[in-house]
Amino acid sequence: MVLEVVASKVDREQLRDQIEAKYCDVAKKPEQGFHFHTGRPLAAMLEYPEADVNALPESTIESFAGTGNPFLLGKLHEGEAVLDIGCGAGFDTLQAAKQVGPTGHVIALDMTEAMLEKTRLGAETLGLTNIDAKLGYAEELPADDGSIDVVISNGVINLTPDKMTVMQEVYRIIKPGGRFQIADIVVQKPVDQDAKDDIDLWSG
Amino acid sequence: MSHANFTGLRWGKQVDVFSGSKHESDAKEFDTRGVTLAATKG
Numbered sequence: 412m413v414l415e416v417v418a419s420k421v422d423r424e425q426l427r428d429q430i431e432a433k434y435c436d437v438a439k440k441p442e443q444g445f446h447f448h449t450g451r452p453l454a455a456m457l458e459y460p461e462a463d464v465n466a467l468p469e470s471t472i473e474s475f476a477g478t479g480n481p482f483l484l485g486k487l488h489e490g491e492a493v494l495d496i497g498c499g500a501g502f503d504t505l506q507a508a509k510q511v512g513p514t515g516h517v518i519a520l521d522m523t524e525a526m527l528e529k530t531r532l533g534a535e536t537l538g539l540t541n542i543d544a545k546l547g548y549a550e551e552l553p554a555d556d557g558s559i560d561v562v563i564s565n566g567v568i569n570l571t572p573d574k575m576t577v578m579q580e581v582y583r584i585i586k587p588g589g590r591f592q593i594a595d596i597v598v599q600k601p602v603d604q605d606a607k608d609d610i611d612l613w614s615g
Numbered sequence: 616m617s618h619a620n621f622t623g624l625r626w627g628k629q630v631d632v633f634s635g636s637k638h639e640s641d642a643k644e645f646d647t648r649g650v651t652l653a654a655t656k657g
Binding site: 444445447448453457458478480481483484485566575578579581582585587588590591592593594595597599600602606 | 645
């Protein structure tokens with residue numbers, strides 16, 4: 412399997428605007444339907460345990476739009492420092508915060524304020540005080556060098572045109588021996604240049 | 616990931632995550648899959 416590092420001519424700012432608009436809708440109007448699956452049916456497809464999903468607020472579940480379950484590759488440990496790139500409505504963030512417990516903490520990063528509001532609301536609803544929701548981009552992670560035990564992400568890095576910068580940022584902030592544990596999408600056939608440069612295919 | 620110096624790359628399950636969605640035809644064109652993967656900073 413080849414994870415292709417795509418060279419594209421898409422304008423980064425235009426792409427960010429388009430993605431932000433799309434995911435603002437996923438946050439505020441999840442019932443409208445999108446070109447990708449969302450919510451409870453998607454969580455079931457991705458093998459999240461039903462009990463874990465049911466323990467989350469409905470407003471979190473309804474705006475879930477991931478591409479896999481990063482916890483299938485290992486649970487987090489009590490006391491760990493975690494950063495969730497593109498936390499969305501907090502579906503993985505809230506689960507991570509429970510797993511690391513009160514001695515751990517989660518930095519929840521997203522470029523969409525509407526999603527961050529849902530993450531904060533979810534944390535408040537569940538009484539979780541170990542989540543710091545921050546506005547920002549995957550290419551500029553808000554953490555010091557070597558300060559994070561585990562970076563998680565779900566269906567987000569595919570939306571960034573400069574994936575190598577994201578990978579280098581993740582490497583920078585993770586402690587030696589720390590883990591990078593993600594779900595995302597890969598393409599297994601060549602993508603022609605026209606498709607690479609089609610901004611609508613990037614943002615779905 | 617390996618180009619950024621991560622080691623111990625592990626692939627998890629593949630899921631046809633766009634099956635049944637409005638994006639299905641675009642996803643099929645490029646054989647797109649949802650995957651999980653993990654790696655370690657050595």
